[in-house]
Amino acid sequence: MAYFPIFTDLKDKNVLVVGGGMVGLRKVKTLLNFTNRITVVDPSPDKELIRLIQLRGLALRRRKFLAMDLKDADFVIVAVDDLALQKRVFNLCRKKKIPCNSVDSPQFCTFIFPSIVKKGSLVIGISTGGEAPSVSAKVREVIENCLPENIDIILEKIATMRKKLPKGEKRQKFLKDLTEALLSPDPEEDGRSG
Numbered sequence: 001m002a003y004f005p006i007f008t009d010l011k012d013k014n015v016l017v018v019g020g021g022m023v024g025l026r027k028v029k030t031l032l033n034f035t036n037r038i039t040v041v042d043p044s045p046d047k048e049l050i051r052l053i054q055l056r057g058l059a060l061r062r063r064k065f066l067a068m069d070l071k072d073a074d075f076v077i078v079a080v081d082d083l084a085l086q087k088r089v090f091n092l093c094r095k096k097k098i099p100c101n102s103v104d105s106p107q108f109c110t111f112i113f114p115s116i117v118k119k120g121s122l123v124i125g126i127s128t129g130g131e132a133p134s135v136s137a138k139v140r141e142v143i144e145n146c147l148p149e150n151i152d153i154i155l156e157k158i159a160t161m162r163k164k165l166p167k168g169e170k171r172q173k174f175l176k177d178l179t180e181a182l183l184s185p186d187p188e189e190d191g192r193s194g
Contacts, residue, residue, distance in 0.1 A: 003112045010035040014072050018065045019079035020045025078102040106130030115140040120152025154182045
């Protein structure tokens with residue numbers, strides 16, 4: 001099954017991560033690009049995750065998951081191998097209409113946590129619908145290697161120009177041409193010049 005890609009603002013959302021192992025750590029690191037409002041629930045979280053939680057001022061509940069943990073949650077990531085716990089959290093989330101992602105268990109997901117490329121305000125999400133995460137990871141790597149190193153600067157420049165110019169077809173054409181000029185490879189750098 002293919003999932004519809006949607007981008008959402010997490011800035012004022014509360015994200016609950018159930019599980020504080022290496023997978024939970026990876027998910028928290030990715031989420032920190034979008035929000036600091038993260039709570040982790042785990043009786044014995046990974047030491048690196050504890051340091052990150054302390055450094056970034058995140059919330060940590062050192063215990064097993066309880067249904068009351070969902071009270072203020074807007075999004076839930078279940079990063080544990082325990083299928084019974086994944087199913088329980090998923091069912092509770094579904095009843096409360098809280099989006100839920102259970103790592104490596106698409107059947108317990110209402111959304112997929114994609115592989116992400118983030119450079120400045122450019123965000124690219126890659127998903128195989130949870131069927132082949134290793135493929136998503138490899139495609140992410142390929143995309144990252146194809147992007148210009150200064151893509152964030154290019155984005156800022158285009159965004160600034162877009163704000164300064166009046167709306168209309170002239171602005172669209174100008175920005176399209178500018179984007180083409182800034183993102184087209186330099187033949188000398190590619191070694192294709194005569």
